[in-house]
Amino acid sequence: MNTAICENPVKQNNPANQLQWEQINCNLCGADNTEIYHRERLPYFEQLLDFQIVRCRQCGLVYTNPRLADHNATYLYGSDFNPDQIEAHAHAKQNVFERALNEITALYQSNHNPNATKNPPTLLDVGCGSGHFVALARQHNFEASGIEPTQASARYATEILNVPVHIGPIADIELPPQSIDIITAWDVIEHVADPLAVMQRCSSWLRPGGIMALRFPSSTWQKIKGLILHNLLASRRPVFSPTMHLYFFNVRTFTQMAQRVGLTVLKAKTTPAEANTDNHLLNYAKLTSQIFLRTIETAGRKPIGNLEVYCRKLT
Numbered sequence: 001m002n003t004a005i006c007e008n009p010v011k012q013n014n015p016a017n018q019l020q021w022e023q024i025n026c027n028l029c030g031a032d033n034t035e036i037y038h039r040e041r042l043p044y045f046e047q048l049l050d051f052q053i054v055r056c057r058q059c060g061l062v063y064t065n066p067r068l069a070d071h072n073a074t075y076l077y078g079s080d081f082n083p084d085q086i087e088a089h090a091h092a093k094q095n096v097f098e099r100a101l102n103e104i105t106a107l108y109q110s111n112h113n114p115n116a117t118k119n120p121p122t123l124l125d126v127g128c129g130s131g132h133f134v135a136l137a138r139q140h141n142f143e144a145s146g147i148e149p150t151q152a153s154a155r156y157a158t159e160i161l162n163v164p165v166h167i168g169p170i171a172d173i174e175l176p177p178q179s180i181d182i183i184t185a186w187d188v189i190e191h192v193a194d195p196l197a198v199m200q201r202c203s204s205w206l207r208p209g210g211i212m213a214l215r216f217p218s219s220t221w222q223k224i225k226g227l228i229l230h231n232l233l234a235s236r237r238p239v240f241s242p243t244m245h246l247y248f249f250n251v252r253t254f255t256q257m258a259q260r261v262g263l264t265v266l267k268a269k270t271t272p273a274e275a276n277t278d279n280h281l282l283n284y285a286k287l288t289s290q291i292f293l294r295t296i297e298t299a300g301r302k303p304i305g306n307l308e309v310y311c312r313k314l315t
């Protein structure tokens, strides 16, 4: 990946800041040929920063550029790990996780004879956070483990939920090639500096015929929300959240990425939004927006909301 630390070309409110910005080429096609997709201003610790989200003119990938070199700082250093909050957040995701696990089980079994092996299928949850999906998969008899770079989340998973977790960034974790039956990555791919490298690594760990399932914000849905909230309602509520969200795929760009790493997309669908904040009005707005989204989707006949995608490793 071509990455260069640069002077931030976007005007900052605080000229005395010492933030490091990096300018990047397209992660999918390597080009450096973009147009502005959206602009967003949002607070980062004590400062108010202006970001631009761009779209590659060659392949359509949407990404934050330039971006903060320390883009995951709010997760890695600034998070407040309150056990009650962790459990509330996990509770809000419970239905999404259960439906996803059912989907994965059906896809996996459609290609594997459960009587052919006595061993349960292996499942690796990349970016497993506090480990709730790993715990759910283990309850359903998967031999499941996780990878998590944030120490506090990983400790919650290992010490409170008692599930196995490899602690560290995915690039530092060594696993035998073609050793995993199922890999999941929920709300992860938008955060990583080099999604193509992460996808390549995951694909190398998957057995031929294995399943990879991901969930991520869609570029199309973020743009619709950005137009409504920022342009129409003059709201400052974050939509793209580019202090930590670096990439925004749609079905087309993700399908290209999957093909690059030897995966074929079996299914892509809009994932339901969970009401996961303390703000009841915001939870209500999230759920209401889903009705609006379904109406557009029915008219357009393709998923444009935040996506759940299921892929198979080619044999």
Ligand SMILES: [Zn+2]
Pocket (backbone or CB within 6 Å): 026, 027, 028, 029, 030, 031, 056, 057, 058, 059, 060, 061
């Ligand atoms: Zn591109």
